Amino acid sequence: AQSVTQLDSQVPVFEEAPVELRCNYSSSVSVYLFWYVQYPNQGLQLLLKYLSGSTLVKGINGFEAEFNKSQTSFHLRKPSVHISDTAEYFCAVSLANYGGSQGNLIFGKGTKLSVKP
Amino acid sequence: DAGVTQSPTHLIKTRGQQVTLRCSPKSGHDTVSWYQQALGQGPQFIFQYYEEEERQRGNFPDRFSGHQFPNYSSELNVNALLLGDSALYLCASSFRGGTGELFFGEGSRLTVL
Secondary structure, eight states: OOEEEESOSEEEEETTOOEEEOEEEEOSSOEEEEEEEEOTTSOEEEEEEEOSSOSEEEOGGGOEEEEETTTTEEEEEESSOOGGGOEEEEEEEEEOOGGGOOSSOEEOOOEEEEEEO | OOOOEEEOSEEEEOTTOOEEEEEEOOTTOOEEEEEEEOTTSOOEEEEEEETTEEEEEOSOOTTEEEEEOTTSOEEEEEOSOOGGGOEEEEEEEEOTTTTOOOEEOOOEEEEEO
């Protein structure tokens, strides 16, 4: 079975500072990895995904993540955050099989990013 | 291009009642997945529908059932509601022949009293 651990439930940071949101996963088989963002009272929006290839993945809004197979991690980074980045961020995995169907995503518990002026 | 739409946005039920939540997928999508997001938790996979059949199911009891219609829209039904069923229910759609990326709706918030 797969599992996802987001190591920080809350991350406060000042505007224009860099941020890293940590995610570790557990799986005995190959997985696809994702980061989603959820703004208050909204659904989830895909930030970026790792399916294969380059381990450094760039996403929307200036976010990037690096897949580290040996450490089973997929940490999310942004070099300079804005107030508008305040939201909850979810790391997720799915089995890397049958055409990449992403129906069964396993999510972490989320990290609340709070950007202060 | 309309995204994933869900209805109702909020509803309140009492224990033992039944509820039906509805989802219209993004245009061009043929697969619908449902997730339950309890307060302070990440979403949990309930089930996925494709070609009007349940294709995958998470660890949810039979009280949770669904349906997909020929126009790809979907319903989630929950019977014999429990207090613990209070949550945000998210619908996500995708196109099976593509990368399979999920697009989420804004959810239906269910409160069980």
